Amino acid sequence: MGAEDSRALPATMLDGLRAAAPVMLGYIPIGFAFGVLARSAGLSVAETGLMSLLVYAGSSQFIGANLLATGVAAPSIIVTTFLVNLRHLLMSTALVPSLRQNAAWQNALLAYGITDETFAVNTAVLQGRPASPRFVAGLHISSQASWVVASVAGALAGHLVGDQAAWHFGLDFALPAMFVGLLMPNLHGENRKARYGAALAAAAVAVIATVTFPDPNWSIIVATLAAATLGVLLA
């Protein structure tokens, strides 16, 4: 087929580590900032690291630590976490064509590492082709390792640096920057017009839903459902 298919597919864990570099660049300052916040919310260093290891979902960890600090009860924190992270349902579904040939236990482990950022890297690299589980494992393990280590470092040393240090260097902007870089390969597959249409629709619906919905957590899900459907109709 096209030029995309002639490009060699990454197959090793080292390829995964390389592909994780921009994710790690974003996760290190943000994980550090999370560690600082978690300490000031009353979590111990060990609890901070454990949260990054077990939950491993950036925005819901920030929200969770904030809710803990204000004395919100555990059940409502868990419900909020569920709503914030429900969008991964669509990402996991979209990865099925690339991961279905793997053993069930491999996918059970790989699923743990699906985040907005690893999903974006996976889809940009794979373009729907079958993935080597080693590559995906390398990408997911390096990304999560950087998140856990950075949040522990923030919890340990946060009082020395403060959570504003990364802000001055623009490092909190690394993740949106990554989305800019990863949108391009996703726009320029086949059906280019339909892809641009879907992207514009998704942006518009996400913004309108965030501004108007009582619970903005649904905005990404609603925008994706609407925009992917429009994409199919335009293609």
Added chain:
Amino acid sequence: MMTIRPAILLLFLGMALVTYLPRVAPLAVLSRLDLPPWLLRWLSFVPVSVLSALLAKELLINGTHVDLSFSHPHLWVAIPAFVVAARTRSLMGTVLVEIASMALVRLLL
């Protein structure tokens, strides 16, 4: 500093469970099924839609309202990154240019 309170551990396990389920369920269930072509076609538009939705929220939204002012310059700062991404297709280059632009804007403002 190294203590782990049982109630906190329980909370994290609950958060971990409700986060893991949406991540694993589609892969576990749908990988066993033959997906119809229309669904595969639909799924091929999910990445571009998710990314665009996430990016739009990052660049345009401050809290729960649209903010394009200079105190929330995310959209303007992203323009050089869009140019670099379109010209070079280099992810790392795009990220570094955007971080540098943001640092510069914050230094000057």
